[in-house]
Amino acid sequence: AQSVTQLDSQVPVFEEAPVELRCNYSSSVSVYLFWYVQYPNQGLQLLLKYLSGSTLVESINGFEAEFNKSQTSFHLRKPSVHISDTAEYFCAAGNTGGFKTIFGAGTRLFVKA
């Protein structure tokens, strides 16, 4: 992957509302795709990943992302957010067979009561 673009730097949303965090990548070869989440004062941790197979991947806490090759996108969605989902979310990509992971600039999700 050459670059990863997260289109929104901040996304405020009310509790129980749906949310979509957008991510686009550029690459001339096949890619692996990731979403990492960073809660306050903690390290980044993997939320979900696409390596191959089904283009729709899910996390254990209700997030999902869909790999769209034609749109070169990997948007993250959740149908109903909780206050505890407030965090920074990073999209990342790495070339299949490669060794380097490129991170986007991050999207700060702020869930309001």
Add this chain to the structure above:
Amino acid sequence: EAGVVQSPRYKIIEKKQPVAFWCNPISGHNTLYWYLQNLGQGPELLIRYENEEAVDDSQLPKDRFSAERLKGVDSTLKIQPAELGDSAVYLCASSLGGGAGNEQFFGPGTRLTVL
């Protein structure tokens, strides 16, 4: 299982001073990464180790930055001398393997402020 440990968590120094950051990866993880994270940006790779060998240091500013991973476990990243522009968060991560499909486990980072 303990996660990736970094110390110190915060460091404030004056410009031209040296500084060092320490990282202890997850046990058994052969691959170790040091990333730089500027405010409002994502992590950017500085150096990647496979065991004790630095296999990708192309983005490490070698005039002032150095790193080592003795015995293929703990690692230290050093800056000498520090400049104002080095103020950032320095992240350490580890993974079982170095391929781009591997999950990386991150430490909490060291926030460096250079005055």
